[in-house]
Amino acid sequence: MDRLLRNPKVVIGLAILAFFVLVAIFGPWLISALGLNPRAVDDGAIATPPSADHWLGTNNTGQDLFAQLVVGARGSVVVGALAGTIATVMAVAVGTTSGYLGGTADRTINAIVNVLMTLPGFALLFIIAGYVQNAGYILIALVIGLLGWPGGARSIRAQTLSLRNRDFTSALRTTGESTWRIILVEVIPHLGGVISAMFLSALVGGIFAESSLAFLGLGDTSGITWGTMIAQAQSSGAILRGQWWYFLPPGLCIAIIGFATALINFGLDEITNPKLNSSLAARTRRFNADLARANGRKVTA
């Protein structure tokens, strides 16, 4: 944990995510406190660029886009968090069971996981969401979550396999501790770091999937999320009219959140595989160069 918080990439990534989660929680209240309403129509300002009245401009019906962006943060983060929770719980349940039990159960579960991983997730998503007419965002999050767990289950299984052969678990087995108690009380807490990293990726994956579905016209059209904002911008011809303030901000928010997760994963990679640590590599090379100069030799690398 200590090493985690000393890695600048992880810290920056976590800070960005924390900011957006705070916006999702408190943003909508702030918006009403400012006297704004994402659905209120300002007849005097139809499709206007950013101004003092409307910080991010208005859309074609005169709705304030700053208010929509902030309220949309809650929509997107709620869908992402719900989908991420479902996917993580499934991944942990399936992964630990399969990895700990081993044998036939493991082979069967592993085969199912492999099949589900090979099937293109996005295609499954649109075929199921396509049949569900006028899905609310909870249902959409459910579908995204239920399709998003196989990759996580595979890595949890691998981690469980190594824990299973450690001394402390075999000691507990010999004392007659029940299998489920070992999994719940011993194995899962040991995977805390992996599970939380997985949840973060699943959350962001959920936000991405929701925005893709919304863009295809399969989103919750009554709710406001970043995805529905981009979809509405596209369908109302914001690009043809050059209304950059309409489609630019929501996509940028998604990109920044995606970047934050990428940074965190990047940092985790560096911690688990020190060879990938670029600042360490730079320091090593400087050290070698200094050493070479001290020895009066030339450096080749």
Added chain:
Amino acid sequence: MTANNPSASGPASTSRLAPEPRANVPETPLAQMPEPRRSRGGRFLAKRAGFYLLTAWVALTINFFVPRAMPGDPAQTLALQITRQTGTTLSPEVLQSIRNLYGDPNQNLFEQYWNYLGSIFTLDFGLSVSRYPVPVLELILGALPWTLFLVGVSTLVAWLVGTSLGIIVGHRPGSRLDLWLTPISQFFSSMPSFWVALLTLWVFSLTLGLFPSSGGYSPNVPFQINNVWFLLSVFRYATLPILTGVFVGFSGWLFAMRNMMVTTISEDFVTLARAKGISERRVIFRYAARNAMLPNITGLASSIGGIIGGVVLTEIVFTYPDMGYLLFQAITTKDYPLMQAIFLMIVLAVLVANFIADSLYVLLDPRTREV
């Protein structure tokens, strides 16, 4: 510790994927091999083929159960929708074909399943609702060449750009280039593909006016494959979609190649090559990159299938006449037969691409032939 060996002070090498270069390994006589090479690779591929058949069957079965699990009677809704749109009553044969695909209350589930598989294997995906009575298969076959062209070119370019940058960045981890380019490309790949498409369209087409904003070819030239002007217009119209695909896609390859390169460059055989006084360029390309590239090569094959899913979204922005736009039309008009067929096509593409990747792996990596 020798000064001209930067890796010696690094952490102990945990050799995971990087073997010694094949050029340096003496050929093992065939008699000493545990079994003839070909059969090992063959058995591996047969096992994989079996797995993909199983996966295809799962996809077909999901496709069978999803409409039947929905409330109401999708087949009835579909028949009514066609009647409303076209004003014609459906012939009994057409009605039965719809029933085979979307559920028939008069048959039990096994009969339905049997008839459904029969329809799929005779490539009877039904008639499109939005463009009734054009068969779905015809619409798909019309869109397929555009998709293959677009996905093929943009994936290949993204792969070339990403892999070469990955070699450059990865052979000196921690260099100034690495510290800037790697995170920046990560940021690029974090953008939603359809949003990048919107940006590209806005900047290059509407603001700068360099490229057309929609369509797959110029409406002013005849649709002939052997007409130079037609081909030129195809390339002109494909530029922005391809640019988008490359922009979103290259950083994944860069990142994978960089990490493999960083791991490989500190292996002993690279150190040995350097110690022998082989030029740095040759060490990087012939020794390190050649070994580090393996996951990227097999990844290229398997990703082509997967990328079809991503391209789907960007092509909607460019109203490009491929599968993506077809899917968008199918969803907005609730054209279930078309949607189903596109789903099955994407699954098929992914499975075939994965199998090609496995075959490449057997071909390129001698270790898979021995395990």
